[in-house]
Amino acid sequence: xxxxxxxxxxxxxxxxxxxxxxxxxxxxxxxxxxxxxxxxxxxxxxxxxxxxxxxxxxxxxxxxxxxxxxxxxxxxxxxxxxxxxxxxxxxxxxxxxxxxxxxxxxxxxxxxxxxxxxxxxxxxxxxxxxxxxxxxxxxxxxxxxxxxxxx
Amino acid sequence: xxxxxxxxxxxxxxxxxxxxxxxxxxxxxxxxxxxxxxxxxxxxxxxxxxxxxxxxxxxxxxxxxxxxxxxxxxxxxxxxxxxxxxxxxxxxxxxxxxxxxxxxxxxxxxxxxxxxxxxxxxxxxxxxxxxxxxxxxxxxxxxxxxxxxxx
DNA sequence: TCCAAGTAGTTTGATATCAATATAAAATGC
DNA sequence: GCATTTTATATTGATATCAAACTACTTGGA
Numbered sequence: 001x002x003x004x005x006x007x008x009x010x011x012x013x014x015x016x017x018x019x020x021x022x023x024x025x026x027x028x029x030x031x032x033x034x035x036x037x038x039x040x041x042x043x044x045x046x047x048x049x050x051x052x053x054x055x056x057x058x059x060x061x062x063x064x065x066x067x068x069x070x071x072x073x074x075x076x077x078x079x080x081x082x083x084x085x086x087x088x089x090x091x092x093x094x095x096x097x098x099x100x101x102x103x104x105x106x107x108x109x110x111x112x113x114x115x116x117x118x119x120x121x122x123x124x125x126x127x128x129x130x131x132x133x134x135x136x137x138x139x140x141x142x143x144x145x146x147x148x149x150x151x
Numbered sequence: 152x153x154x155x156x157x158x159x160x161x162x163x164x165x166x167x168x169x170x171x172x173x174x175x176x177x178x179x180x181x182x183x184x185x186x187x188x189x190x191x192x193x194x195x196x197x198x199x200x201x202x203x204x205x206x207x208x209x210x211x212x213x214x215x216x217x218x219x220x221x222x223x224x225x226x227x228x229x230x231x232x233x234x235x236x237x238x239x240x241x242x243x244x245x246x247x248x249x250x251x252x253x254x255x256x257x258x259x260x261x262x263x264x265x266x267x268x269x270x271x272x273x274x275x276x277x278x279x280x281x282x283x284x285x286x287x288x289x290x291x292x293x294x295x296x297x298x299x300x301x302x
Numbered sequence: 303t304c305c306a307a308g309t310a311g312t313t314t315g316a317t318a319t320c321a322a323t324a325t326a327a328a329a330t331g332c
Numbered sequence: 333g334c335a336t337t338t339t340a341t342a343t344t345g346a347t348a349t350c351a352a353a354c355t356a357c358t359t360g361g362a
Contacts, residue, residue: 005261005262006206010268010272011203014200014203014268019181019275019278020182020200023177023181024181024182024196024221025221026174026178026221027174027175027177027178028178028220028302028350030302031349032223032302032349036351045172045175046175046318049175052157052162052166062341063339063340069172069175070180071319071320072183072320072321073341074319074320078317078318078319078342082317082318094340097327097328097339097340098326098328098340099325100327100339120165120169124168124170127170134300146173148173148176149177150177150180151176151179151181151183151184179319179320182319183320186319186320190321197347213310213311214309214310214311222349223351225311225350227311228311228313229348248310248358249310250356250358251309251311
């Protein structure tokens with residue numbers, strides 16, 4: 001049997017409409033783009049997001065931070081270890097719960113994120129401009145909210 | 152200095168509006184969802200997308216397939232090796248160019264994707280329904296196109 | 303013809319991702 | 333108080349991801 005046992009319409013439907021595939025593609029392209037942007041600082045896009053999340057008043061536990069980033073807790077363990085090894089954050093045991101640890105930025109972490117933020121602003125501005133060109137349908141801000149809800 | 156050297160407005164702007172972060176979050180959530188869906192078949196969401204792409208008449212080279220999936224060529228090398236090892240595809244040397252190889256589904260690959268497609272259809276239908284509930288703003292089909300363009 | 307430049311794919315090394323499992327501490331029920 | 337259950341994190345193993353460097357082949361030009 002040379003022909004696919006799958007109807008060609010189904011193949012095309014999945015290929016062109018699968019939100020999972022579309023999200024993976026978008027995520028990979030944007031990850032590469034921001035990884036290269038932050039490469040001079042030795043940061044990946046994910047590390048940037050994680051450090052930014054810790055730059056405000058919020059002092060989450062590892063699990064809470066993982067949930068915010070929609071990542072698995074085990075991934076967070078590994079990511080936090082890498083950043084701690086580089087001296088960008090400390091893992092402070094929670095006072096009330098001996099199981100929990102809270103990542104807290106070091107001074108080096110704050111300095112680095114202060115260097116990275118302007119790069120982000122410039123690049124994200126470009127991205128907005130590109131979106132405005134290709135499809136004026138969706139506001140980038142609304143799009144970010146939409147993407148965060150997906151899944 | 153206890154306070155962040157980054158203005159709080161900037162932190163919030165990045166946290167709430169970064170399209171890269173939003174895309175990574177969406178990609179992770181959807182990847183988990185479809186990985187679990189296909190787990191009984193021993194497939195990941197990425198393997199499913201790759202096999203579906205090869206289910207039509209298209210017979211791309213590895214590099215062309217990588218470009219379609221917006222992934223790095225080196226990632227494709229590894230992914231193809233895994234699927235070849237499992238007997239789901241063959242890597243056929245290109246006749247005209249001895250450097251190039253074209254992945255071609257085996258019968259086992261066709262059978263497996265024929266089993267997986269109904270699972271995808273059901274789950275993607277649910278996803279559509281959920282999207283219709285939470286935010287009626289965007290058509291899922293248009294959203295897939297939009298996501299594919301991002302980056 | 304032959305060399306230089308470009309192209310297709312691979313290898314290596316680092317981090318990312320998650321399932322399954324493990325460990326330790328907290329919360330619950332009796 | 334003590335046993336059970338739940339929760340927070342860590343460990344292991346497999347695949348995913350990409351940059352940098354590499355090999356082998358092709359192409360273009362002298």
